[in-house]
Amino acid sequence: MSDKKKLRDILQLYSLKASEQRLILLQEIISAKAVFSADSLYNSTQGKIDLATIYRFLKVLQNNNIICQVQSIDENKSYEYCLPQKYIHPHFQCTKCHKIFCLEKLAPQHEAMLREYSQQNEIKQISLTFTGLCAKCK
Numbered sequence: 001m002s003d004k005k006k007l008r009d010i011l012q013l014y015s016l017k018a019s020e021q022r023l024i025l026l027q028e029i030i031s032a033k034a035v036f037s038a039d040s041l042y043n044s045t046q047g048k049i050d051l052a053t054i055y056r057f058l059k060v061l062q063n064n065n066i067i068c069q070v071q072s073i074d075e076n077k078s079y080e081y082c083l084p085q086k087y088i089h090p091h092f093q094c095t096k097c098h099k100i101f102c103l104e105k106l107a108p109q110h111e112a113m114l115r116e117y118s119q120q121n122e123i124k125q126i127s128l129t130f131t132g133l134c135a136k137c138k
């Protein structure tokens, strides 16, 4: 299966329109394997796609839980790809270089606690971000 077909399939699964620009952005998001923002996507696609289009698409992806917002100290919203339903994990952000790191997943008892909690409550977003200085900056 070609990469493009795979990307189309993901969008189709959520009944989302697969335009050429969307496929480029999704490819970028999946291959980055890291936390990204609208600005970083704009840069990595060399400005070929305008920011308004990127913002709109990120909103659509977030509404469909294809990407999750990562809480950060930056003004720009940070996201990460969260399909297939990635395990829940906290983040660490360096207050000097602003780099965001993914930490180890939650312990099984915490995941069980969340599952139990979401039987009666609707959890819309889970975020846990530690801040401080990374090994390079401290």
Ligand SMILES: [Zn+2]
Residues within 6 Å of the ligand: 094, 095, 096, 097, 098, 099, 133, 134, 135, 136, 137, 138
């Ligand atoms: Zn740092």
Ligand SMILES: [Zn+2]
Residues within 6 Å of the ligand: 080, 089, 090, 091, 101, 102, 103
């Ligand atoms: Zn992460």
